[in-house]
Amino acid sequence: MTEHPEEGAGPVRLFAPDALSGRTAVVTGAGKGIGAAVARALAATGADVVLLDRDFAAVEGVARELPSALTRAVDVADYVSVRDALADISRIDVLVNNAGWDRVQPFLDNDPSLWDTLIAVNLRGPINLCHLALPRMSSGGRIVNIASDAGRVGSSGETVYSACKGGVIALTKSLAREAAPLGVSANCVCPGPTDTPLLSDIRGTQGMARTMDAIVRATPLRKLAQPSDVAAAVTFLAVGPDHITGQVLSVSGGLTMAG
Numbered sequence: 001m002t003e004h005p006e007e008g009a010g011p012v013r014l015f016a017p018d019a020l021s022g023r024t025a026v027v028t029g030a031g032k033g034i035g036a037a038v039a040r041a042l043a044a045t046g047a048d049v050v051l052l053d054r055d056f057a058a059v060e061g062v063a064r065e066l067p068s069a070l071t072r073a074v075d076v077a078d079y080v081s082v083r084d085a086l087a088d089i090s091r092i093d094v095l096v097n098n099a100g101w102d103r104v105q106p107f108l109d110n111d112p113s114l115w116d117t118l119i120a121v122n123l124r125g126p127i128n129l130c131h132l133a134l135p136r137m138s139s140g141g142r143i144v145n146i147a148s149d150a151g152r153v154g155s156s157g158e159t160v161y162s163a164c165k166g167g168v169i170a171l172t173k174s175l176a177r178e179a180a181p182l183g184v185s186a187n188c189v190c191p192g193p194t195d196t197p198l199l200s201d202i203r204g205t206q207g208m209a210r211t212m213d214a215i216v217r218a219t220p221l222r223k224l225a226q227p228s229d230v231a232a233a234v235t236f237l238a239v240g241p242d243h244i245t246g247q248v249l250s251v252s253g254g255l256t257m258a259g
Helices: 033-044 056-063 079-085 112-136 159-182 197-203 208-218 227-239
Strands: 024-028 048-053 070-073 094-097 142-146 185-191 248-251
Touching: 024 033, 024 112, 033 048, 033 056, 033 094, 033 227, 048 056, 056 070, 079 112, 094 112, 094 227, 112 142, 112 159, 142 159, 142 227, 159 185, 185 227, 227 248
Parallel strands: 024 048, 024 094, 048 070, 094 142, 142 185, 185 248
Antiparallel strands: none
16 A cells, blocks of 8 residues: 655555554653654554653644554663563564664764763663663564664764664664574664754754755755654664664665665
8 A cells, every 4th residue: 555645634544554453562762753643654554552651641632543552751860760661561472672862063062961860861771771672572563773884884964863863773784693593583674864853953052044945956856854764764673574674764865875
């Protein structure tokens, strides 16, 4: 099935509506942006979705759109918070580590406290989730980590963020090796610039609007990705061939084409 509704009209349905029927999918950072789009896309394939976010009001709003959705307020950087959020979830078939945060600033202007926050959310968060979710996954389970093309090719003003996302890529590849005997795959989606609330915040900082316009002009498709574009890539890895693991899929409109 291939439907392409206007942005905001609902999930892009590229997969059978029962592809994940009877399966449980956990999505972090599900209250808005890419995470919300992923939650909608996985629910559209029949998954029972568990939506995790620090902003409980936001994630509750997304859950009201979806059948069989559960919500949890959680700080992904806090191992105990994640453990408690998953305590009553005995089975996880799909884990999507999407929660992330960034602040664009020259590296030499960084305060070390910024590094701590970036590392805690963007790297430790996925580590926490994978460590606690993997024992709940059986053969056929899928882990999809959202990294960034910044982790593949670097990004000025995002040095530590890029390092974290590079770490997520390495985490994914190593997990793919360790989880293979369990029949669990691990893959990574790397968005380029995507039209999300976080990008809007970044665009509002001094000088960034012009920089973002230049990035769009340098993108072969001449546009930002939409959250639904990333969600479609995640859904492919969640329901597609089970012989795909340890791979990195860029969703950047052609901005980055390095191997």
